[in-house]
Amino acid sequence: MNKSSPVYGRFSQSRDVLLAMVPLWVMAVLMYGPRPLLLCAVAVLSAWLFDAFCAKLRQEPFDFHDISSWVSAAIMTMFMPASAPYWMAVVGSFVAVVIAKNAFGGYGNNIFNPAAVSVAFLSLFWPTVLYRYPQPFTQVPLILGDDLVLTTSPLESLKVGGMPFLEKIELIVGNYAGPLCGVSVVVVLSSAVLLLVRKRISWQLPVSFLCAVSAVAYFFPRIHTTRLDSLFIEVFSGSIVFCALFLVGDPVTAPKKNISKLIYGALFGVVTMLFRYYGAYPMGACFAAIAVNAVAAFIDRKVTLAQGRYYQTRV
Amino acid sequence: MKKLLRKMRARKERVRQYIGARQDKLDRFSGLFSKHPVLMQGLAIAPAIVATQSLKAAWILSVGFFLIVLPTVLLVSWLCKKLDEVYRTIVSALLAAVLFVPVSILLTQFFPFISTNVGLYLPILIVDSLILTKCDLYIELGIRGGRFLDMLCTGLGFTLLICLLGALRELLAYGTLWGKNTGFPPVSEAVAMPFFGFFVIGLAAAGFRYCNNSFRHWINKKEEE
Numbered sequence: 001m002n003k004s005s006p007v008y009g010r011f012s013q014s015r016d017v018l019l020a021m022v023p024l025w026v027m028a029v030l031m032y033g034p035r036p037l038l039l040c041a042v043a044v045l046s047a048w049l050f051d052a053f054c055a056k057l058r059q060e061p062f063d064f065h066d067i068s069s070w071v072s073a074a075i076m077t078m079f080m081p082a083s084a085p086y087w088m089a090v091v092g093s094f095v096a097v098v099i100a101k102n103a104f105g106g107y108g109n110n111i112f113n114p115a116a117v118s119v120a121f122l123s124l125f126w127p128t129v130l131y132r133y134p135q136p137f138t139q140v141p142l143i144l145g146d147d148l149v150l151t152t153s154p155l156e157s158l159k160v161g162g163m164p165f166l167e168k169i170e171l172i173v174g175n176y177a178g179p180l181c182g183v184s185v186v187v188v189l190s191s192a193v194l195l196l197v198r199k200r201i202s203w204q205l206p207v208s209f210l211c212a213v214s215a216v217a218y219f220f221p222r223i224h225t226t227r228l229d230s231l232f233i234e235v236f237s238g239s240i241v242f243c244a245l246f247l248v249g250d251p252v253t254a255p256k257k258n259i260s261k262l263i264y265g266a267l268f269g270v271v272t273m274l275f276r277y278y279g280a281y282p283m284g285a286c287f288a289a290i291a292v293n294a295v296a297a298f299i300d301r302k303v304t305l306a307q308g309r310y311y312q313t314r315v
Numbered sequence: 316m317k318k319l320l321r322k323m324r325a326r327k328e329r330v331r332q333y334i335g336a337r338q339d340k341l342d343r344f345s346g347l348f349s350k351h352p353v354l355m356q357g358l359a360i361a362p363a364i365v366a367t368q369s370l371k372a373a374w375i376l377s378v379g380f381f382l383i384v385l386p387t388v389l390l391v392s393w394l395c396k397k398l399d400e401v402y403r404t405i406v407s408a409l410l411a412a413v414l415f416v417p418v419s420i421l422l423t424q425f426f427p428f429i430s431t432n433v434g435l436y437l438p439i440l441i442v443d444s445l446i447l448t449k450c451d452l453y454i455e456l457g458i459r460g461g462r463f464l465d466m467l468c469t470g471l472g473f474t475l476l477i478c479l480l481g482a483l484r485e486l487l488a489y490g491t492l493w494g495k496n497t498g499f500p501p502v503s504e505a506v507a508m509p510f511f512g513f514f515v516i517g518l519a520a521a522g523f524r525y526c527n528n529s530f531r532h533w534i535n536k537k538e539e540e
Contacts, residue, residue, distance in 0.1 A: 099514060124505040 007063045010107060013251065014067045016198045020191035021074055024242075027174070027183040032082035033139040036180050040077045043089035047073035047097045054102035068107045072096045075115035075246050078181040079239065079286065080122075081133040082140045083148055088129065092118040111297075113253050115246075116289035123281050131156065131282060133177040153178040154237040155282035163223055164237065171236040179283075181242035188241045201249030204261035209248045212269025213240055222277055234273070243272070243285040253293045255300040259307075263299050268292045335534045343461050346468030349531075353476055353516065354523040358445040363477050364512035366436035370493050373481030375426055377474035379437045382418045385466050387411040387446055392453035392462060403454075404447060411441040445469075480515060 005011075028036040047069040055062035076092045077084075100117035104110045122130050132150035134140050140148065154164030154176055166176055174183040181188070195201045214231050221230030235241070248254070248268050255264050271291050275284025334341065342349075352358045359380075367373045391407045398406065415438060422437075423429050429437070449469070453462055485491055488507040490499045505511060 099517075103517065124508065124510070125503040 005063075005065070007065050010068050011065045013200060014071045016195065016200045017071050017246070018067070018074060020194045020200075020245075021078070023187045023190050024078065024181065024183055027187050028082065028180045031136045031174075031183065032134065032180075033141075035140045035142055036077070036082050038142060039080065039082070039084060039086065039089050040074055042086045043073040043077045043093050044070045046090045047093040050094055050097040051102070054098060054106075058102075058106075066107070069093075069097050069101070072101065072114040072118070076118045078242065078246075079115070079119045079179050079283070080130065081150070081179060083132070083134050083144060083150060084129065085144070088122060088126065092122050095121045108252055110252060112293045113247055113250050113289050116286040116293070119283075119286040120290060123283065123286065127281060133179065135177050136175050151177045153182070153282060154233070155276070158223060158233065158237070158276075159282050161223065163225060164233065166237075168232060168236075171233065176237070178237070179239055181239045181246075182237075185236055185241050188245065192245050195245060195249065201245060201251070202254075202258070202261050204258055205249045205254055205265045206244035208262045208265030209244045209269045209272075210235065210240070212266040213273055216270060216273040220273075220277075234276075238283065239285060240272075243289075247285055247289050253289075253296060255296045255303075257300055257303050257307075260296075260299045260303045263303070264292065264296055267295070267299075331534060331536075338534065343464050344468045346465055346470075347472045347475075349527050350469075351472045351476070351523065352445055352469050353473060354520045355527065356448070357520075358448055359440075359443050359473060360516065362433075362436040362439060362443070363473070363480065364516055365509045366433045367477045367481040367484060367512060368488070368507040369432065369485040369491075370478060370482045371426065372432040373477040375422055375429060375433050376437060376440075376477055377470070378422060379418060379433075379440055380473055381470050382421075383411055383414045383440050384443065384446055385470055386414060388449045388453075388466055389462060391446070392450045395450075396454055400451070403450060407446050407450060408442055411446060415441055476519070480512065480519075483515070484511065 025037060025040065048067075051066065051069040052062045073089075073093050073096065076096055077089060080088065080092075096114035096118035100112055100114035101107065101110045104112075119130075131152065133153055134148060134150055138148075154166060154171075155178075157164045164176070170176055172185050174185070174187075176182070192206065196203060214235060217231045217234035218227045221227055223230055223233070225233075248265055255261055268288055271288040272284045275287045276282070277284075279287060281287075346352065350356060353360060353363045362376050366376055387407055387410050390410060391403065395403045395406055419429070419437070426432060449466065482492060484506050485493075486497065486499055487502045488504050490497060490501040
């Protein structure tokens with residue numbers, strides 16, 4: 001693609017994020033068979049078509065190099081179980097691309113993370129489908145039958161005040177029933193290396209998010225265990241590490257200044273834990289994303305004002 | 316076949332010219348289409364979105380609209396012409412509140428569980444932005460005749476939308492209509508939540524505006540050419 005094209009920046013950003021997700025998809029295929037890949041393909045294709053349709057509605061030419069919708073679709077699919085129906089991927093893509101992205105003005109103008117909005121929508125509509133997962137290393141058939149055994153994730157046990165019966169090593173390698181993004185933390189962190197080296201995300205965002213989540217889990221544990229165990233279980237069960245990179249680190253919806261990013265990441269972490277502790281659903285990050293995205297610009301404005309006053313007093 | 320197509324085109328052109336020549340008269344009914352209170356002007360959105368979880372709730376709201384909002388607007392725009400805007404706001408709220416009391420008693424006779432159906436959104440009509448917007452429109456622009464027809468069309472437009480929305484949401488959320496089972500399989504109870512109302516109203520407003528703009532463009536095509 002021509003580097004002087006106005007879409008090149010968007011294309012290269014999206015390409016790097018998708019490349020960073022490749023190890024996650026490889027792990028998902030190893031754990032559940034080819035179905036997660038097909039689910040992602042359905043989501044990506046429908047997101048692309050919806051994006052082209054919205055461009056036609058706006059009477060603008062659609063650049064086929066604009067693959068930003070692929071990223072939203074891929075991230076959204078990562079929050080689903082491997083046994084999610086294909087129509088759910090299409091509905092999620094519609095909500096992400098048409099409602100969360102294009103209704104607000106298209107790429108760069110959306111206030112809310114499209115993937116987070118679509119997962120929140122699917123959670124509200126079909127919680128029993130979204131929060132039931134197959135056991136890891138189960139070959140999930142491409143066409144689902146009635147014989148597939150589904151179970152809840154460790155987050156569900158935490159929600160009711162119980163302890164998940166999992167060894168720490170199982171939590172680290174992702175050997176539990178959970179969403180596709182709940183794979184090995186080591187694999188997720190390898191994606192972080194690529195994103196940080198290519199400067200696609202700022203380190204302030206995931207670091208402040210993880211610190212806030214850890215602090216809340218350590219000082220306010222919701223299970224009867226040691227504080228360190230509580231921290232370990234809360235951080236490594238579910239999609240916290242994945243969210244730190246791909247939801248919190250979204251360059252469009254995150255603030256632009258470094259201090260703002262620290263405040264935003266910390267707020268994101270606290271609100272995520274509040275939703276986890278007191279929300280109706282086990283997964284809190286997507287709802288927290290919607291709440292915190294709304295104040296990102298406000299944080300940026302206040303920090304800019306405060307910095308301006310500080311520099312004025314120094315002068 | 317060509318003759319038929321020519322005839323249809325000619326008829327379409329005659330209809331376009333007929334409507335174009337009578338646009339002023341059609342504007343009296345604009346509350347139903349081009350000046351729809353919810354979809355085009357963005358008024359009374361809160362009751363339209365949150366309280367229309369069922370057809371019954373939508374019907375209660377629309378009756379409340381005709382019995383509270385319509386008389387308030389007509390009376391205030393007739394009696395308070397010389398009053399300052401600030402005092403007009405207070406008078407309109409007081410008048411709507413006075414009208415609300417008998418209307419609430421009357422509606423409770425027919426719908427005993429009125430507070431469960433519509434909750435806070437029937438009394439909110441007292442301070443709805445639509446009242447002041449319409450009053451200001453009638454007083455500032457000095458509209459005398461046609462006020463009743465305009466408010467009637469506004470009320471009909473509001474009623475049609477919220478009843479359609481309420482019926483759709485009740486059918487999709489619970490599979491019932493007016494509390495009676497229709498046999499339609501419910502999609503999800505989340506359809507009855509306010510956020511779904513926002514989606515539907517937003518999409519409906521976009522579609523409505525598109526249709527309105529296309530219609531206006533078609534009517535005025537010849538003049539522009």
